[in-house]
Amino acid sequence: MDVLKIVDLHVNVEDKEILKGVSLTARSGETVALLGPNGHGKSTLLQAIMGNPRYRITSGQILLNDQDVLTMSVDERSKAGLFLGMQYPSEVSGVVNADFLRASINARRAKPLSLFQFYRLLDSTYKKMGIPFEMANRSLNVGFSGGEKKRNEILQMILLEPRFALLDEIDSGLDIDAMTIVASAIREEQEKGRGFLVVSHYARLYNMINLNRTIVMVNGKIAVEGGPEIIQKIDTKGYEWIKTELGIDIEKEEPAMSAVSIGVCATKEAIRDGK
Amino acid sequence: MANNIRKIILADCQKQELIVDFSEGFDGLEINVGKGANLALNLINFGESRNGKIVVKVEENAELFATMADFSNGNSRLDVAINLVGSNARGTWRLSTLASNQDDKKYAVHFHHLAQSTYGLMDNYGVARNSSRLAFSGANEIARGAKKSKTKQNAKIIVFDEGAVAKADPRLNIDENEVEASHAAVVGKLSDDHLFYLMSRGLNLNQAKKLITYGYLLPIANYFHDEAMKEKIAKIIEERV
Secondary structure: OOEEEEEEEEEEEOOEEEEEEEEEEEEOOOEEEEEOOOOOOHHHHHHHHHOOOOEEEEEEEEEEOOEEHHHOOHHHHHHHOEEEEOOOOOOEEEEEHHHHHHHHHHHOOOOOOOHHHHHHHHHHHHHHHOOOHHHHHOEEOOOOOHHHHHHHHHHHHHHHOOOEEEEEOOOOOOOHHHHHHHHHHHHHHHHOOOEEEEEOOOHHHHHHOOOOEEEEEEOOEEEEEEOOHHHHHHHHHOOHHHHHHHOOOOOOOOOOOOOOOOOOOOOOOOOHHHO | OEOOOOEEEEOOOOEEEEEEEOOOOOOOEEEEEOOOOEEEEEEEEOOEOOOEEEEEEEOOOOEEEEEEEEOOEOOEEEEEEEEEOOOOOEEEEEEEEEEOOOOEEEEEEEEEEOOOOOEEEEEEEEEEOOOOEEEEEEEEEEOOOOOOOEEEEEEEEEEOOOOOEEEEEEEEEEOOOOOEEEEEEEEEEOOHHHHHHHHOOOOOHHHHHHHHHHHHHHHHHHHOOOHHHHHHHHHHHHHHO
């Protein structure tokens, strides 16, 4: 049995504290639904577990089978069995999907897959996800629709066989057919005994996969924990009942800062993130 | 393969593919693409960096398609002038270059639209590593009378290491009304988001950087017509990054 344990985790983004003491234990073979209003820490929790450098851990622990995850680099976390299905997967032009997937698979293997084994595996997984195989030769996520990107995330999850998959709004941008494909792929992986932390705003995806527990995050903390009935309640009533029933004031999300553009078509030097 | 070429004259309506290797030495090129002719020019340098000047004259209905893969070592300054002198003349310039160690590389590319309905495209891509310096200056000029001309220039440099310095300086000089002109320039480090994404799939920092850089420089190989040359470019990029 694999155990992912989060103990009193505090996380800052820039200088703002987003997670204010989150404790949570996930086990293999178990799926936890993670809900909560926007800006209350769901994505932050998942990004912090995966080690995104933008998210700074100020105190607390993350343990995978008693190993300290916080001392691991991002790639070590991946190799240790953590996978993050991103809400906004990056478009990386020039990096060919197939090359990237092969490098990712081989990174965790003592002996690399042969080209033949790799292509067979890739072909069957593309079919399962309903993605045309030609996409394997295109740049990573470049020109993909929102739904294609999300399917490509699930495809990577299947190929990388993680112990724990953290899925961040993997259902946003999916049409009904794609949702069915994604949900059935998740169910298949659930049967293999993987652990899941699934963030979504909607009951639809949760209804299509197996769930063990539901957690609601408010103000950077876990406000409620329970069963699937909580999801139905949120789906019909929203989050106001948390205030009336539990007496927790829901902090309003601050409007995001709009991006500042530095010059329009003049020389742009050292623009952050190379965008 | 042809080395030390001084002058290339393509007669009217001829179609020609040509590879020029700078590695063995280079003093400059003067090219004339005659009326209706078509020249695919592949420039390579995998050896020592060379200073030089390339001047091209593209006549009526003629086309120049120039591609340069410069993975040389050292300091250099390359000046390129593409003069679109006849109506419907077309010129494309694509560069992929890597500056490493203490290299200081400068590229100045100049498109001059001198007749009606001419077309110019400039794409300069580079990676600056270690403590190298890399500079692109691009100028697209549309002269009075060159109506209905289109000109575009893109410059993009990835600053790979802290110590590297890169500069892109794009300019448009337009002296006519009925034209289309655009330019874009980006100089920046590798995206943290891209690196995080690749690393979250198990690639270490070095592998992730390598894969992104490789993917950034390699597309130039698509514009080479010789298969063996494509492979050689892929191999040299893999060795250098």
